[in-house]
Amino acid sequence: MRRFTSTKGLLGICLVTLILLIAILAPLLIAPEAATKMNMTARLHPPSLEFLFGTDQLGRDLFARVMLGTGTSLGIAVTAVLMSVIIGLPLGMISGYFGGWIDNILMRLVDTLLSFPALLLALTISAVLGPNTQNTIIAIGVAFTPFLARIIRGEALRVAQMPYVEAARAAGTTDTRMLIRHVLPNIVPPVIVQATISLAFAILAEAGLSFLGLGTQPPAASWGLMIQASRDYLDVAPWTALVPGGAVALTVLGLNMFGDVLRDVLDPRAR
Template identity: 50%
Template sequence: MSAGERASTPAAVPPVDPVDDRPSATAVEAGTLRRALTALWHDPPAVAGTVVLLVLLVVGLAGQWLAPAGTNDVDVDEMLRPPSGAHPFGTDELGRDVLSRVLVAARVSLQVGLVSVGIALAVGVTVGLLAGWYGGWTDNVLMRGMDVLFAFPVLLLAVAIVAVLGPGLVTATTAIGVVYTPIFARVTRASVLAVREQVFVRAAVSIGTSDLRILRRHVLPNIAAPLIVQTSLSLAFAILSEAALSFLGLGVQPPAPAWGRMLYDGRGFVTDAWWLGFFPGAAIFLTVLAFNLVGDALRDVLDPRQLTVSEARRSTR
C-alpha cells in the first residue's frame, strides 16, 4: 500500500456498521488503546513522559503521607536553610520544609488540571457535536459564542472570571475550564463535519436511527482520536494556567501550598535562597514537559496524517 493510500485509510478510527446493534465503541476504543500503547512503548521520550506522569500521580494521591514534614510547620530556627539531608529541598522564609510543600502542591495542580479539562471536554464536546451535526442557525449561535470566548487571551479571560467570582481553588478551576472549552468545541465540530459525510453515518440516517443514537454510537467513537490528543495537551496548559493564577494570587490561597504561589513567594529570595523558586519551577517544568511528550506521541499514532511520519521515525531507530 502506498503512503497516500495508507494516509487516506481511517486506520485510527475504523468505521462502524450502523445496522450492527453491537456496542460500536468497543472495537474503536480497543484499537485506539493498542495503537496508543504501541506508540508510547516505541517512543523513548513518550516512555519518559509516561513515567514522570505516573510518579506525579502517585505523589498527587499520596503526597500528604510522603511529605517528611507538615506543609505549614513553622520553625524560625530553620529559616532559609539550603538543601541538606534534613531538608532535601531546603526551607522557606518561615522555616517550612520546601519538599513537603512541593509534594502536597502536586495534588492541587493535578486536581485543577483534571477537573478543569474535564469541564472543558464535557461542555466543548457537547457544543461541537450539536454545532457540527445540526449546522444552520444552531451552528452559528453556538460557534459564535465560542468565538467570543476564543477571542480573549487565555490567561486574561481566566483572570477576569476569577476577579468576578473571587479567588480560590473552585473559581480557578471553573475559569480554566471555561477558557479551554472553545478549543474542544472547535476540534469536535471539525471532526463531526468530516464524519457525518461518511457512508456508515448516512446509512444510519437512512434507516431512521435517532440523532442521539447516531451521535453516541457512531459519531462520537469515530472522533475520539483528536479529542484524546487535545485532552493530553490541554492538561499541560491547564496546569500552567493554574500556576499563573496562583502566582498572581488568584488561585489557591495561603497557607495551602501551590507551585505558582511558591514561585511568587520565592521571587524575593532569588539571590539568597535559590531553592525557593527552583524546585516548584522544576516541578511545573517536568509536569508540563511530560504531558507534551505523551501528547505528541499520541498525536503521531492517532492522527492518520502523522502515520507515515511516525513509522519512518521508528524505522530509523
C-alpha cells in the same frame, strides 16, 4: 505502536507516571501539617539531608510543600479540563453534526470566547468570582472550553459526512442515536489527545493564577504560590523558586510529550 516505544514516548510516560504517583501517594506518606509548619530558626535553609529541597522564608519544608502541591495543582488542572470537556463535547458535536443556524449560533459564541487569550479570560473570571480553588477550576475550565469545542466541532463535521453515517441516516436512525453510536466513538481519540495537552496548559494557568493571588490561597501548598513567595529571595535563596518552577516545567514537559505520543498512536492517518 512503534512511535509509542520511542525515547520521547517512554520519557513522557515515565514523567506522567511519576507525577501521578506523587499526587496519589504524597498525602498518604506526608502529613498535611508538614507543608504548613513554620520553623523560623531554619528559614531559607539550603538543600541538605535534613531538608532535601531546602526551606522557604518561613522555614517550611519545600520538599513537603512541593510533594503535596503536586496533588493540588494536578487536581485543579484535571478537574478544569474535565469541566471543559463536559461543556465543549456536546457543543462541538451538536454544532458539527447539525450545521446550519445551530452551528452559526454556537460557533459565534465560541469565537467570542476565543477572541480573549485563555489566561486573560481565566484572570477575568477569577477576579469576578473571587480567589479560591473552586473558582480557579471554573475560570480555567471556561477558558479552555472554546478550544476543545472547536476541535470537537471539526471532528464531528468530518464524521457526519462519512458514508456509513449517511447510510444510517437514510435508514432512519434518529439524530440522538446517530450522535451517540456513530459520531461520539469516532471523535473520542482526538478529544483524549487534546485533553491531555490541555492539562499542561491548565497546570501553567493554575500556577499563573496562584502567582497573581487569584488562585489557590495560603497556607495551602501550590506551585504557583511557592514561586510567588520566592520572588523577594531569588538572590539569597534561589532554590525557593527553582524547586517549584522545576516541578511545573517537568510536569508540562511530560504531559506535552505524552500528548504527542497519544496523537501519533490514536491518529488513524498515522496508523
